[in-house]
Amino acid sequence: MYQQTLDPIGGSLAWSAVVAAIPLAAMFVMLGVFRWKAHRAALVGLALAVLVAVAGWGMPLGQAAAATAEGAFYGLFPILWILINALFVYRLTVVTGWFEELGRVVRSVSDDQRILAILIAFCFGALLESLAGFGAPVAISAAMLLAAGMAPLKAACTSLLANTAPVAFGAMGAPILALAGVTGLPLDDLSAMAGRQTPFVAAVVPMVMVFLVDGRRGVRQTWPVAVVAGLTFGLAQFVTANYLTVELTDVVAAIVTVGAVLGMLKVWQPGERLVATPDSAVAAPVGAGTGVGIAAPPSRFDGYSRTRRTLLALAPYLTIIAIFTAAQIPVVKAWLGEIGTVSFRWPGLDIVDVDGTPLAAQTFKLDHLKATGTLLLLAGALTAAMYGIGVRRAVRAYVDTLVQLRWTVVTVTSVLALAFVMNLSGQTAGLGMALASAGGVFALVSPLIGWIGVAVTGSDTSSNSLFGVMQATAAQQAGLDPVLMASANSSAGVLGKMLSPQNLSVAVAAVGLAGAEGVVLRRLIGWSLGLLVFLTVVIYLQSTPVLDWMVP
DSSP: OEEOOSOTTTTOHHHHHHHHTHHHHHHHHHHHTSOOOHHHHHHHHHHHHHHIIIIISOOOHHHHHHHHHHHHHHIIIIIIHHHHHHHHHHHHHHHHTHHHHHHHHHHTTOOOHHHHIIIIIIIIHHHHHHHTOTTHHHHHHHHHHHHTTOOHHHHHHHHHHHSSTTGGGHHHHHHHHHHHHHHOOOHHHHHHHHTTTHHHHHHHHHHHHHHHHHHHHHHHHHHHHHHHHHHHHHHHHHHHHHHSOGGGHHHHHHHHHHHHHHHHHHHOOOSEEEEEOTTOSSEEEEETTOOOOOOOOOOTTTTSOHHHHHHHHHHHHHHHHHHHHHHTSHHHHHHHHHHHEEEEEOTTOOEEOTTSOBOGGGEEEEEOSSOHHHHHHHHHHHHHHHTTOOHHHHHHHHHHHHHHTHHHHHHHHHHHHHHHHHHHHTHHHHHHHHHGGGGGGHHHHHHHHHHHHHHHHSOHHHHHHHHHHHHHHHHHHTTSOHHHHHHHHHHHHGGGGGGOHHHHHHHHHHTTOTTOHHHHHHHHHHHHHHHHHHHHHHHHHHTSTTTGGGOO
C-alpha cells in the first residue's frame, strides 16, 4: 500500500509544491517558449511526473506505472473515443460534399459579413466544436468566411474569438467529462455549474465579433441580432447543461441560435449591409439592396429542392440529437447502463490519501454501450447509410480520421497519464494545499490557472485533466465550493484558447497568412484578457453571498 503525503520535500509544503510543479512548468516552457510539438512536450512532462512521484514522493515504481496506464486508458476511453467518432461523422459529410452544401445553406441566408460572422463562426463553429474540436471549428469557419469575401486577417481573428463560448462543452462534453473523471466530482453538478458560467461569455462574444468585423459602425447597425444570438446561445447552454445532457449542450445551443437568428432576420434587417465586392476579398459598406455578393460556384446538388438539400445537409446533426435524446429516456438509459457498464479495480494500484481513505480514482468505470463515443459511432453509421456511403468507403474515412488524429492520440493519452500520476501520487494535492493558502482570494486565482492551461496546451480537456484536482483540492482547503472552482478552470480556460499556439497556427494557415500568428495574437490578446477579467468577477461573486445561490 502507498499512502500519499503532501510535504515530502524537506517536510516543507512550499518546497514540495515547487517540486510538484516541475512537470507542468517544464511542459509549458517546452510548448510556449521552445515551441515543441504538443505530443513531445506531453511525453517529457509525463516522464518528469513519474520521476518526481517515485524519487520525490516515494511512490512505488510499479504503482506509478499502473497510474500511467490508467490515465492513458482514460484518455483513450472515453475522451479519444468521443473525439475520433465525432470527427468521423464530420469527415463523412466532407467526403460526400454535404459539408460544403451546409456552408451554402448558411451563406444563402445573408451576404452581410457581420451576419455571416455570427452564423458561420459563432453558430456553425459551435456545432463543429461540439463534434470535432481541436482546431477544426477555427480552420473551417475561417475558410468559409474567407470564401464569403471577408478579409483574411478578419476571418482568422473572428473565428478564433468565436471559438470560446462552446469550448467547455466541445467534443460532446469531453472537457467536463474529463473534469469529472479526474476530480471524482458529480458530472451533473460540474455540467450545471459550467452552464451557469459560460453563458456570461456567450452573451457578449457576438457583439465583440461584430466589432472586429466592422468596428463601432457594425455594433451600431447590427447590435440587435448580436444580442439575440448571444442571449439565445447562453440560455440554450444553461438549459441543456442543467436539465438535459452535457453531451448535447453545444449542439442544442448552436441549432437553437441559428433558428433564432434566421427568425429575426425575417422581420428585421440592418439599415446597411457589409458585403464583399465581386473582385475583392475586402468588404465594403453599401446601402441596403445595392450590394453584390460573390457568386457561388455550381453545386452537384443543384437539382435537389431547397428543402431536401437543407434537410440532408443537417441530417448528421439531427441524427445525433435524435440518438442522444433517445439514450436519455429513463428506460433506455437504465437498460444501457445495466448491460453496458463495467466497474473494476485498476490492477496494480493500492493507494490511500493522507487520512488513510482509499482513493476513488483506483476504480475504473467503463460505460461502453451508453458512452458518448459509442452513440456517435452509431450516428456515423446511420449518416453513412443516409448518404449512400459503402462499407469500404466508410472504413477508409475512419482510418483517415485515425491517421489525422495520431499525434492528438499521443498528446491526450500522455497528458491524462501525467494527470493521473500527479493525482494518485499526491503531487496535485500538495499543489492545491499550497495554493489554498491564498484563502478566499483563490477564487480570483482559479480562473487565471484555467486560462493559462488552455492558452499553453490549446485544449480545455487537457487543462481540466492537469488542473482539475488541484482546483478542487485548493477550493476545499480555502473553504470554497470545489464544484465552483473546478468548473471555473474549464469556463475561464476557454478564453485562453484564442491565444494558444496551435489554434493561431490553424487559423492563419486556413486563410493563407502563414507566419502571421504574432499579428493575430496582438489583435486578440486584449479581448482575451478583458473577457477573462469579466468572467473572473462573475466567478468571484459566485463564491460570495452575492451570487452563491447559483452554485448547485
